[in-house]
Amino acid sequence: MIAVPHRAAAILPTTPDARARSDPRPHLDPNAPPRTRSARTGSGAPLHFGAVISLDPATLSFLALILIAGLVALVVVLRRRSAPTRAPGGPRLDAAPPAGGPQTGERWLADVPFEDEPRRSKERPVLVIGYSGRGHWVLKCTTQAPREAEWRVLVPANRWDPPADKDGYVDLVPYHLPKGRFDHSFGSLGDAGLYRKITGRLRWDRAVDFTR
Numbered sequence: 001m002i003a004v005p006h007r008a009a010a011i012l013p014t015t016p017d018a019r020a021r022s023d024p025r026p027h028l029d030p031n032a033p034p035r036t037r038s039a040r041t042g043s044g045a046p047l048h049f050g051a052v053i054s055l056d057p058a059t060l061s062f063l064a065l066i067l068i069a070g071l072v073a074l075v076v077v078l079r080r081r082s083a084p085t086r087a088p089g090g091p092r093l094d095a096a097p098p099a100g101g102p103q104t105g106e107r108w109l110a111d112v113p114f115e116d117e118p119r120r121s122k123e124r125p126v127l128v129i130g131y132s133g134r135g136h137w138v139l140k141c142t143t144q145a146p147r148e149a150e151w152r153v154l155v156p157a158n159r160w161d162p163p164a165d166k167d168g169y170v171d172l173v174p175y176h177l178p179k180g181r182f183d184h185s186f187g188s189l190g191d192a193g194l195y196r197k198i199t200g201r202l203r204w205d206r207a208v209d210f211t212r
Contacts, residue, residue, distance in 0.1 A: 108183065109183040111182075112177065126177075127198070142169055160187050174203070
């Protein structure tokens with residue numbers, strides 16, 4: 001009788017390391033840090049979603065300049081929206097003016113002193129913008145175009161009531177005049193929006209007080 005050899009039984013690994021080497025599934029280490037999701041860029045390099053984006057100094061400087069410019073623009077807009085209500089020294093513009101005298105928004109002929117030589121003066125039309133309690137704050141009216149646009153505002157002839165003879169300008173530097181320097185009224189500014197534009201751009205830093 002011919003003896004048939006029996007097939008040897010498979011011997012299973014008995015140690016953990018041996019079992020890990022024989023297991024075809026990937027081995028996960030419980031003590032390893034969590035993996036970060038990544039994607040491939042066009043160049044084939046992995047792009048980690050959890051990575052912090054770094055900017056070069058030139059880009060950071062450019063972004064800082066944009067931020068500063070935005071803040072400056074915001075400050076300018078807010079300052080233009082808030083028209084000054086006080087003149088240098090504290091007198092307010094909203095005191096009730098005496099009846100029969102210059103009223104806010106009216107155009108009067110007034111005897112205005114020269115800024116550099118107050119003893120001399122000239123009669124000229126002025127726009128009344130307020131009363132302080134001891135005098136009226138006014139803006140000079142002229143037909144001369146300004147050398148720099150920020151010093152005067154254009155007022156078309158038909159914006160006055162009654163209309164003026166020609167287009168002109170309102171100077172933005174306030175003058176403080178006592179009531180004795182006003183002669184007579186000849187109309188008012190009939191455009192409320194234009195009046196707000198003028199009073200919102202007043203050059204209080206150059207205001208001149210002739211009541212002292």
